[in-house]
């Protein structure tokens with residue numbers, strides 16, 4: 001049995017397989033109407049969501065399965081102080097698979113280590129969002145006809161934007177990819193992606209502050225919202241919130257075939273007038289999310305049937321003598337969780353928390 005915590009849990013072959021499976025679902029939806037008959041998906045959403053939760057639910061219903069769950073932390077026993085581990089054990093009694101969104105980095109990982117059914121990370125804090133990445137990959141594949149040899153610009157909140165982190169991790173494994181990271185100084189990409197992925201694998205990237213300057217070279221532009229709810233200082237949010245607005249004038253600087261993606265919701269970073277531009281792919285992207293979630297649910301349920309045992313974790317390079325100082329880490333609120341770090345760079349003496357990937 002496997003869970004999906006990070007997009008790196010899937011090999012490139014598996015990503016390509018999921019894309020092929022989603023394309024087959026699009027072509028022959030009737031072949032899948034009973035694929036998950038008598039199976040239940042639990043959606044545990046401790047943080048607001050429209051697309052992710054409802055596309056998971058629509059995905060399971062279109063596979064002939066059913067859905068249980070909650071959409072607010074206040075309506076679950078977490079409000080009474082129940083731990084993630086206990087919630088995961090309980091939900092394993094009621095559902096065949098679960099999707100979890102949580103404000104704390106690493107919460108779905110803790111669930112996956114305690115559940116006896118597959119757990120899907122539907123967005124954890126400022127960390128990862130692998131199923132949005134699945135939607136993004138299918139969108140790039142359908143819009144651009146390929147996932148290699150692309151210059152991809154990420155614009156906006158690259159620090160707190162979990163969709164950015166997961167998509168960079170995924171795209172870094174395809175050949176011929178270059179990244180242009182467009183953000184204010186304060187919202188640059190965090191170390192766990194910059195060092196663990198870009199630097200470690202020698203992926204070419206540049207960091208700039210001007211969207212206008214970057215636009216002409218891009219094949220894909222991934223716009224993001226400034227993540228108000230993750231700022232400690234509300235004044236800093238006020239100062240940065242209007243950093244970038246993509247409008248029809250700026251679109252004139254872009255290639256004729258550039259594709260604009262956005263995980264949504266948008267606040268004001270793409271003006272509504274851009275929606276009519278054929279290069280605006282973000283609403284098609286939201287639809288692609290449903291098909292990729294169908295493909296993922298099918299894959300994980302099939303694997304769980306074949307092998308009901310929970311996958312072992314890789315125990316190499318683990319350390320138990322360090323403490324995580326990230327206040328957003330699930331280990332900061334769940335006191336009984338053991339502190340565990342993995343050495344990611346022996347020579348440079350770098351150890352990262354297994355829940356949130358921040359440095360010790």
Ligand code: NCD
Pocket residue numbers: 051052123129132162163224225263264265
């Ligand atoms: C994103 C998220 O939740 O991280 N939304 C989504 O899942 N489509 C992006 C965001 O909230 O800005």
